Amino acid sequence: MSSKDLNLVQDSTPQQKKNSLKNIQPKKLIKIVQSSKIKKYVEIALSIFQDESCFTSENVIVIFSGxxxxxxxxxxxxxxxxxxxxxxxxxxxxxxxNFLAQDEGEDDDNEMILDHENQKEQDRSRDNLPEPVITIYLCSKMIPHLEETLGYQLPTTT
Structure with missing residues (x-):
């Protein structure tokens, strides 16, 4: 990150901080789903970090979201x-x-409904249930403005 970027990051509002992350290149977003294999995600991320761009002065950022x-x-x-x-x-x-929005028309045919009134009440309560989310940024270099607002782990070797 250039000194110009550091100045922008240190003296900025939350919206400017969010926008400044968008300007850091290259970065990739990997959305993790339960049904996919761990090995495939690891291979993809390793190929990004081991790419030649990792050996330049650019900060390589891979964002994982589950x-x-x-x-x-x-x-x-x-x-x-x-x-x-x-x-x-x-x-x-x-x-x-994140707050879940129940998909209309999504019925599980394998689910047996014993009490229709109880099922309707469960459906209503499921409409506003918050769903836990984790977002992890892995970076080849430090990003000071993220350290201010997110949990930070130092590299074990520098």
């Missing part, structure tokens, strides 16, 4: 990647909640 039951898998993938790259990455972690 929600609900995929949170454990997201953490596992990140830890495997950090171990395979000898602990040389900076990690920023954000946890939060």
């Amino acid at each position: 929600k609900g039951p995929a949170i454990n898998k997201t953490i596992t993938i990140v830890e495997i990647i950090k171990r395979k790259l000898n602990g040389s990455l900076h990690q920023y972690t954000q946890i939060g909640r």
